[in-house]
Amino acid sequence: xxxxxxxxxxxxxxxxxxxxxxxxxxxxxxxxxxxxxxxxxxxxxxxxxxxxxxxxxxxxxxxxxxxxxxxxxxxxxxxxxxxxxxxxxxxxxxxxxxxxxxxxxxxxxxxxxxxxxxxxxxxxxxxxxxxxxxxxxxxxxxxxxxxxxxxxxxxxxxxxxxxxxxxxxxxxxxxxxxxxxxxxxxxxxxxxxxxxxxxxxxxxx
Amino acid sequence: xxxxxxxxxxxxxxxxxxxxxxxxxxxxxxxxxxxxxxxxxxxxxxxxxxxxxxxxxxxxxxxxxxxxxxxxxxxxxxxxxxxxxxxxxxxxxxxxxxxxxxxxxxxxxxxxxxxxxxxxxxxxxxxxxxxxxxxxxxxxxxxxxxxxxxxxxxxxxxxxxxxxxxxxxxxxxxxxxxxxxxxxxxxxxxxxxxxxxxxxxxxxxxxxxxxxxxxxxxxxxxxxxxxxxxxxxxxxxxxxxxxxxxxxxxxxxxxxxxxxxxxxxxxxxxxxxxxxxxxxxxxxxxxxxxxxxxxxxxxxxxxxxxxxxxxxxxxxxxxxxxxxxxxxxxxxxxxxxxxxxxxxxxxxxxxxxxxxxxxxxxxxxxxxxxxxxxxxxxxxxxxxxxxxxxxxxxxxxxxxxxxxxxxxxxxxxxxxxxxxxxxxxxxxxxxxxxxxxxxxxxxxxxxxxxxxxxxxxxxxxxxxxxxxxxxxxxxxxxxxxxxxxxxxxxxxxxxxxxxxxxxxxxxxxxxxxxxxx
Numbered sequence: 001x002x003x004x005x006x007x008x009x010x011x012x013x014x015x016x017x018x019x020x021x022x023x024x025x026x027x028x029x030x031x032x033x034x035x036x037x038x039x040x041x042x043x044x045x046x047x048x049x050x051x052x053x054x055x056x057x058x059x060x061x062x063x064x065x066x067x068x069x070x071x072x073x074x075x076x077x078x079x080x081x082x083x084x085x086x087x088x089x090x091x092x093x094x095x096x097x098x099x100x101x102x103x104x105x106x107x108x109x110x111x112x113x114x115x116x117x118x119x120x121x122x123x124x125x126x127x128x129x130x131x132x133x134x135x136x137x138x139x140x141x142x143x144x145x146x147x148x149x150x151x152x153x154x155x156x157x158x159x160x161x162x163x164x165x166x167x168x169x170x171x172x173x174x175x176x177x178x179x180x181x182x183x184x185x186x187x188x189x190x191x192x193x194x195x196x197x198x199x200x201x202x203x204x205x
Numbered sequence: 206x207x208x209x210x211x212x213x214x215x216x217x218x219x220x221x222x223x224x225x226x227x228x229x230x231x232x233x234x235x236x237x238x239x240x241x242x243x244x245x246x247x248x249x250x251x252x253x254x255x256x257x258x259x260x261x262x263x264x265x266x267x268x269x270x271x272x273x274x275x276x277x278x279x280x281x282x283x284x285x286x287x288x289x290x291x292x293x294x295x296x297x298x299x300x301x302x303x304x305x306x307x308x309x310x311x312x313x314x315x316x317x318x319x320x321x322x323x324x325x326x327x328x329x330x331x332x333x334x335x336x337x338x339x340x341x342x343x344x345x346x347x348x349x350x351x352x353x354x355x356x357x358x359x360x361x362x363x364x365x366x367x368x369x370x371x372x373x374x375x376x377x378x379x380x381x382x383x384x385x386x387x388x389x390x391x392x393x394x395x396x397x398x399x400x401x402x403x404x405x406x407x408x409x410x411x412x413x414x415x416x417x418x419x420x421x422x423x424x425x426x427x428x429x430x431x432x433x434x435x436x437x438x439x440x441x442x443x444x445x446x447x448x449x450x451x452x453x454x455x456x457x458x459x460x461x462x463x464x465x466x467x468x469x470x471x472x473x474x475x476x477x478x479x480x481x482x483x484x485x486x487x488x489x490x491x492x493x494x495x496x497x498x499x500x501x502x503x504x505x506x507x508x509x510x511x512x513x514x515x516x517x518x519x520x521x522x523x524x525x526x527x528x529x530x531x532x533x534x535x536x537x538x539x540x541x542x543x544x545x546x547x548x549x550x551x552x553x554x555x556x557x558x559x560x561x562x563x564x565x566x567x568x569x570x571x572x573x574x575x576x577x578x579x580x581x582x583x584x585x586x587x588x589x590x591x592x593x594x595x596x597x598x599x600x601x602x603x604x605x606x607x608x609x610x611x612x613x614x615x616x617x618x619x620x621x622x623x624x625x626x627x628x629x630x631x632x633x634x635x636x637x638x639x640x641x642x643x644x645x646x647x648x649x650x651x652x653x654x655x656x657x658x659x660x661x662x663x664x665x666x667x668x669x670x671x672x673x674x675x676x677x678x679x680x681x682x683x684x685x686x687x688x689x690x691x692x693x694x695x696x697x698x699x700x701x702x703x704x705x706x707x708x709x710x711x712x713x714x715x716x717x718x719x720x721x722x
Contacts, residue, residue, distance in 0.1 A: 029711055030710065030711050030712060031709035031710055031711040032709075033231060034231050034708055034709055034710070035229070035231070036228065036229045036231075037229045037230065037231065038229065066226040067226055067228060067229070068225050068226035068227050068228060068229070069227065069228070069229035069230055069231035070227055070229075070230050070231070071231050071232065071683075072230070072231070072232035072233075073232065073233050073235075073236060073237045073255065073683055074234075074235070074236050087683050087684070088225050088227060089231060089708070090225040090226050090227075092226075125709075126222060126225055127684060127702075127705050127708065128222050128225065129682055129683040129684040130663075130682070131222075131225075134222075134223070136222075137662050137682075137686065137699055137701045137702075138682055138683075138684040138685070138686060138701040138702050139222045140684065140702045140705055184709060186269070186270050186706045186707070187705055187706065187707070187708055187709055188707050188708060188709025188710060188711065189709060189711070190709055191711070
């Protein structure tokens with residue numbers, strides 16, 4: 001693979017791809033229930049690829065996730081229950097990836113591939129216990145960074161328009177993603193890992 | 206390139222708190238924090254029930270978590286000197302010892318059973334000094350006068366559920382040395398629920414169901430010196446209601462629920478003298494200056510004064526029955542929380558009183574440190590009056606009582622006063638009043654009879670002393686908020702967010718696993 005990468009710098013590129021994609025990473029960690037009832041940390045992003053040798057494409061990706069919830073916790077003193085003001089929790093993530101894609105079969109209609117990416121995620125946890133106040137003292141923000149990886153199998157889907165210089169294409173892939181713990185210190189940690197699903201549309205040229 | 210640039214701008218612009226995403230709902234069953242905080246001299250300690258943690262909150266250092274070695278705290282009791290806090294709690298263990306078992310969920314998945322171990326820990330300056338396993342039912346603490354020792358026992362009347370694990374020995378009291386944390390169990394008889402210490406802390410007087418014990422504390426052996434049965438007939442259950450020691454520690458005075466008899470126990474001669482009172486008392490106070498005791502009655506407009514030489518009673522008739530007493534060093538302030546509006550300053554030596562008439566019936570009374578002033582929280586009452594009197598009757602209030610000049614000044618409050626406290630500076634006597642659902646803390650200048658407001662970050666629900674002269678105000682905020690007030694300057698420092706500790710709660714670990722292996 002290293003030789004292939006070296007060759008790619010010596011020879012002109014054979015194809016470039018660019019797409020907008022929807023990416024979702026499994027989040028079965030019970031701690032994630034504070035952010036979202038669903039077990040998925042999903043968002044929109046961009047994927048770019050550069051074919052360095054036939055069938056082998058270097059991939060780079062970035063996606064942004066914004067998930068949040070209305071948060072309710074009772075505040076009790078003695079036998080009285082105080083109704084809490086509206087609180088919220090949110091996780092804002094930026095995930096960057098760099099890896100390769102190997103198209104097992106080149107076909108103008110469906111081209112199956114396997115891919116692997118190294119990932120880095122920056123996750124910002126935001127907590128606010130009074131959404132009605134802009135200057136609420138309990139607006140809490142904490143940031144953590146976690147490396148990880150993903151492996152997936154999928155397919156590039158074309159319209160058979162191989163003769164066009166700029167071809168509309170789509171892709172869909174499914175696999176496994178794993179991020180190290182997003183450690184927020186005393187607030188706790190998030191372990192985002194599990195099924196990963198990506199799908200997108202874009203162009204190859 | 207137009208679309209990606211726009212996406213990037215939107216992403217950067219979404220970093221504030223103005224438009225947080227909200228696609229879901231999340232909630233927890235337990236409160237994130239318990240507003241019944243414990244203010245020690247070094248910091249304020251807060252239970253976090255949902256995360257099972259103990260937070261230490263300081264006005265300048267912020268907040269941190271106390272490492273309790275996996276103990277989930279359930280109750281805090283401050284030592285009298287405010288130098289330490291006793292933490293009751295528990296932690297889970299698994300009956301199986303498979304190395305794969307790391308969490309409660311692992312234990313259940315591998316057919317193990319979770320057992321809960323109860324423990325008490327002594328925390329000082331944010332660190333555990335000592336800890337010891339205890340039975341689940343211990344729920345009360347009594348302290349020696351010097352604060353050096355604590356006695357842990359069962360208080361059946363606490364209202365809390367009494368938890369029994371296996372077979373619990375309800376006859377035990379645990380004596381805890383608050384310096385070293387060492388615990389010594391002593392068997393004292395069934396259901397000990399009241400413990401007193403004599404003036405020099407050499408003896409403990411323990412009330413249990415139907416009997417009273419005296420335990421010596423000086424040798425370290427905790428020997429039972431005296432055991433008094435309150436009734437010679439085993440079929441007769443005598444239930445002590447209240448107990449107090451005379452100032453010289455020679456006699457224990459025991460009142461009995463629903464009985465007009467006062468049991469005077471001679472702790473040296475080991476004898477009992479039964480003194481008839483005017484009725485079954487609702488409150489008893491021993492005054493060390495006058496060396497007399499005072500007894501008041503729910504439905505009898507009289508007060509009994511007991512002298513401690515011959516234990517003779519002098520009865521003073523009142524206009525209205527009183528059910529509460531505050532000791533005033535040679536005098537007693539009598540008032541009623543049962544809807545009466547009279548209050549009396551009783552001179553114990555002369556058996557005479559000055560009568561005060563409050564505007565509304567009091568619900569609580571607080572004395573100034575020098576005992577020259579009292580503040581009564583008064584509650585609304587059903588009014589048959591009209592005009593200004595009717596308006597007074599319909600509102601909550603705070604009444605300033607001058608105990609020197611024997612006069613009182615009623616003030617009307619906009620909402621229920623939740624707590625009142627006096628500041629330490631005697632030169633400018635000031636009281637703090639917390640009002641329900643208000644973001645203002647009222648400061649009453651008691652000399653000038655003026656009020657000013659200090660604005661808080663959020664409505665307050667509690668007030669306590671902090672350090673030598675400052676106060677901590679407990680605010681109603683879901684993620685936790687404490688305001689530290691310096692009354693001399695009016696400066697407030699707020700610390701919030703401590704209740705978010707552990708908000709990202711994953712699987713519950715078995716904290717003592719490594720230790721057991």
